[in-house]
Amino acid sequence: MLKACWDCIAGYDLFRDRTHSESPYGTQLTGDIHRAPPWPRPRNEKETMLLLPKSLDSEDEVVVTGNLEGDARTLTIGLVTGMSEPDYQNVACQLDVNFPSNGANNIAIKVIQNGNHELVNDGKPATDYFIEGEEFIIRFRVRNENYISIYVGPSFLEQVELKHNVNDIRFLAVNGDVKIKSLNMNLHKMVFSSFHL
Structure with a gap:
């Protein structure tokens, strides 16, 4: 279901010049249709792997909203590089949260x-940013080609120096005791696309 919603948002069945797009998961940007990678497969049953509808650029923002499950133990969320599939050997930034x-x-932040x-x-205590049973919002904001800022709710968490090309970031991986409610991708303060569960 999630895949079907995102296919619709990202432009699976785009029509251009009254003809059907030949590229599945095509994304229409400024009038052109670009081929996106196929929908990624999660590594395990607790992982949600999402395909971003376009490569990231300066001032773009990925916003994830969710709820911790009862007696949550862990949460891992990261921006993953890759072309046709996620490259877990190259993760631009990842939060590993232990409750x-x-x-x-x-909260461990790593590249x-x-x-x-x-x-x-x-060195950040998880309970300073996450409250069990309450909704959380995590924002990854691309400052420029060198830095991504991470926020949890209204609080700034960390600025991460990128070791990868920002345009190579195509996936968002979420793993752990969490229920994702929505994903928004804001391009230069304009909402490009979102899904809600």
Whole structure:
């Protein structure tokens, strides 16, 4: 169902010059149709893998809204690079959140480049940003080609220096004890597309 909604939003059945688009998952941008990668497959049953409708650029923003499940233990959310499929060896930025029920209370922020994990920060308490049973909003805002800022709710969390080309970021991976409610992609403060569950 989620795939069907996003296909509709991202432009699966686009018509151009009264002919059907030959490229599945085509995305119409400024009058042209671009081929997007096929819908990605999650690695496990708790992962939600989403295809962004276009490559990211400066001032673009990805906004994820969701709820923690009861007695939540972990939440992992990251912007993943890739062409035809997600490249888990190259993740532009990833939040690994451990809640007290998992025996920890921290948010680790890391970058994965060619399989090497670089820890950006792991000193933030999860309970300062997430409240069990309440809705959360996570925003990834591309400042420029070198930096992404991360916010949880109204609070600034961290600025991450990009080790990857921002245009290579095509996927959003969410894993853990969470229910995603919506994903919005704002381009230069204009809502480009969104889905709601």
